[in-house]
Amino acid sequence: MTDQLLAEVRKMRSTRTNLGLLAGMIALILLTVLLNGFIPKAHELMTHDNQHALLSAGTSAALFAALIGVMAITSEFRHGTIRPTFVVTPQRTQVITAKVIASLLMGAAFGLVAVGLSLGVGYAILTIRDIPLELETGHVVWLALGTPAMTAVWAALGVGLGAVVRNQVFAVIGLITWAMVIDNLLRGLVPSIGGYTPVGASAALVADPADYVLAAAAGGLLLVGYLVAFVAAGAILVARRDVT
Amino acid sequence: MSAVTNLMNRPSDQSLVEMKQTFPCGAGKTAVVTAEHLSKRFADVHAVDDLTFSLEPGTVTGFLGPNGAGKTTTLRMLLHLVEPSAGRALVFGRGYQDLERPAAQVGAVLEAADFHPGRSGRDHLFALALALGRGAKGGNWFLERERAAAKRVDAVLDLVELRSAGRRRVGSYSLGMRQRLGLAAALLGDPALLILDEPANGLDPEGVRWLRDFLRGFAADGKTVLVSSHVLAEVAQTVDDVIIINKGRLVTISPLAELIARRTGAVRVRARGAPKLRANLESEGFQATLLDGDELLVEGAPSARIGEIALRAGIPLAELVSESSSLEDIFLELTTEEPS
Numbered sequence: 001m002t003d004q005l006l007a008e009v010r011k012m013r014s015t016r017t018n019l020g021l022l023a024g025m026i027a028l029i030l031l032t033v034l035l036n037g038f039i040p041k042a043h044e045l046m047t048h049d050n051q052h053a054l055l056s057a058g059t060s061a062a063l064f065a066a067l068i069g070v071m072a073i074t075s076e077f078r079h080g081t082i083r084p085t086f087v088v089t090p091q092r093t094q095v096i097t098a099k100v101i102a103s104l105l106m107g108a109a110f111g112l113v114a115v116g117l118s119l120g121v122g123y124a125i126l127t128i129r130d131i132p133l134e135l136e137t138g139h140v141v142w143l144a145l146g147t148p149a150m151t152a153v154w155a156a157l158g159v160g161l162g163a164v165v166r167n168q169v170f171a172v173i174g175l176i177t178w179a180m181v182i183d184n185l186l187r188g189l190v191p192s193i194g195g196y197t198p199v200g201a202s203a204a205l206v207a208d209p210a211d212y213v214l215a216a217a218a219g220g221l222l223l224v225g226y227l228v229a230f231v232a233a234g235a236i237l238v239a240r241r242d243v244t
Numbered sequence: 245m246s247a248v249t250n251l252m253n254r255p256s257d258q259s260l261v262e263m264k265q266t267f268p269c270g271a272g273k274t275a276v277v278t279a280e281h282l283s284k285r286f287a288d289v290h291a292v293d294d295l296t297f298s299l300e301p302g303t304v305t306g307f308l309g310p311n312g313a314g315k316t317t318t319l320r321m322l323l324h325l326v327e328p329s330a331g332r333a334l335v336f337g338r339g340y341q342d343l344e345r346p347a348a349q350v351g352a353v354l355e356a357a358d359f360h361p362g363r364s365g366r367d368h369l370f371a372l373a374l375a376l377g378r379g380a381k382g383g384n385w386f387l388e389r390e391r392a393a394a395k396r397v398d399a400v401l402d403l404v405e406l407r408s409a410g411r412r413r414v415g416s417y418s419l420g421m422r423q424r425l426g427l428a429a430a431l432l433g434d435p436a437l438l439i440l441d442e443p444a445n446g447l448d449p450e451g452v453r454w455l456r457d458f459l460r461g462f463a464a465d466g467k468t469v470l471v472s473s474h475v476l477a478e479v480a481q482t483v484d485d486v487i488i489i490n491k492g493r494l495v496t497i498s499p500l501a502e503l504i505a506r507r508t509g510a511v512r513v514r515a516r517g518a519p520k521l522r523a524n525l526e527s528e529g530f531q532a533t534l535l536d537g538d539e540l541l542v543e544g545a546p547s548a549r550i551g552e553i554a555l556r557a558g559i560p561l562a563e564l565v566s567e568s569s570s571l572e573d574i575f576l577e578l579t580t581e582e583p584s
Contacts, residue, residue, distance in 0.1 A: 003377035006386070006389060007372070010370055014371070015362045079358065079359060080357060083358050084358055087323050087347060242326040
């Protein structure tokens with residue numbers, strides 16, 4: 001199992017895919033923090049919720065993290081490397097497990113970069129503008145710990161999604177459509193179930209103040225539930241389907 | 245027997261020592277590959293239909309058939325990539341997935357293009373070498389695993405003469421280089437069996453010759469090769485035995501030499517004393533059929549021998565035509581007729 005994990009980490013390090021994702025993530029977070037930090041008037045930024053929006057910009061890393069996992073499995077199907085991979089390790093569940101763990105690690109690393117950027121730059125902006133921090137310490141700790149936890153889970157969940165869908169284009173489009181459109185609509189239009197979507201559950205993990213959001217622990221558990229469901233479905237399907 | 249002994253005596257490979265215990269070779273050679281009534285249905289297509297064959301150690305076997313005959317599906321069933329609908333596919337007496345470190349026993353090249361174009365050839369091999377692991381012996385420390393993998397990767401890159409291009413992205417490789425990279429991946433575990441699916445596809449003549457020499461050398465070490473092709477001539481100089489399939493079913497399985505001998509014996513002779521010549525030929529043990537008033541079809545006799553017999557009998561020959569079909573004719577004949 002250690003062998004498979006080392007192999008998967010090597011695969012992730014040896015293409016530009018994850019570097020590209022990292023660059024994209026950093027650019028998006030910086031842009032969000034700068035816009036949220038400099039556009040509102042000083043008194044607007046004194047509110048708790050607006051400060052949360054500023055300092056939690058790192059949570060958009062979740063989508064990039066999910067793409068790590070999706071790419072880790074779908075690029076093997078796309079380029080045919082899944083064949084040599086399974087010839088070396090015919091225990092396919094081991095391969096999926098290794099990809100899940102490698103993605104958890106890579107996702108957590110992305111989350112650390114993301115939360116470092118949003119908390120660091122966000123707090124710097126507040127300091128420059130002489131605005132006192134309105135968020136209580138506990139909230140900041142949830143952000144700091146919850147963001148990498150959330151991105152780790154999303155990356156691993158991406159492996160499950162990719163294993164179910166297999167086709168790279170469909171998996172990426174499906175992921176983005178869900179996270180950016182459908183999930184947003186659900187949370188906006190039907191808040192009663194909005195707290196239970198994958199994005200809603202993630203919001204709980206970073207102590208999002210929106211009122212539909214579950215308690216942090218409940219949200220975290222729910223998110224792990226999604227992870228287990230996707231990974232189990234992916235692992236079962238990959239084990240059963242012929243590799244042609 | 246010598247090939248088996250060679251295999252068994254390699255002390256470096258624990259798995260083969262285990263094989264000896266599981267499969268004593270007292271009653272003859274242990275089959276390296278066995279297909280038992282192997283079948284695969286895709287939707288309503290019988291890709292492979294009740295296929296049975298086995299391979300002995302130390303041989304190069306050509307797995308032949310027209311495109312769509314079921315070769316690729318069969319090879320993938322041997323490697324546990326495709327699940328058989330019925331029957332069994334065994335490698336070294338076991339299902340592929342039940343082998344201990346299978347890639348240390350079996351190497352496979354399935355497609356010419358199974359690479360990520362943005363990854364270097366070396367990294368491609370490195371990931372596979374890490375996944376392959378280093379078996380029971382040696383330390384488990386991360387750096388030890390990395391170092392062992394690096395050593396194997398460099399060794400196979402040297403073997404396929406790709407060392408200098410190793411750090412380049414595969415996207416910049418020529419087709420021949422990709423083929424060799426695929427072969428390098430198959431050789432990472434120093435396997436005793438190589439399974440190659442259409443390896444000569446798209447290779448230039450130099451590449452084909454390189455591959456042929458490589459495979460002959462591989463088999464000369466007592467190892468076994470199963471190589472598929474839809475062109476018999478492509479592998480004719482490489483293989484000892486042929487398995488020919490068509491429409492998923494076995495057409496014939498025989499040594500190549502026998503296949504050639506079986507089909508190339510016919511010689512057509514025209515001579516005025518044909519009936520007398522026929523009697524003479526038959527007394528020498530050859531089979532001759534009178535076609536026309538003065539035409540004979542002789543089977544199993546080389547033309548030179550027929551000439552000699554005619555000379556001794558004082559029969560002037562008007563025509564002596566070898567009807568021997570080319571290898572490709574044999575192949576086409578075998579694969580266009582319905583398999584029995």
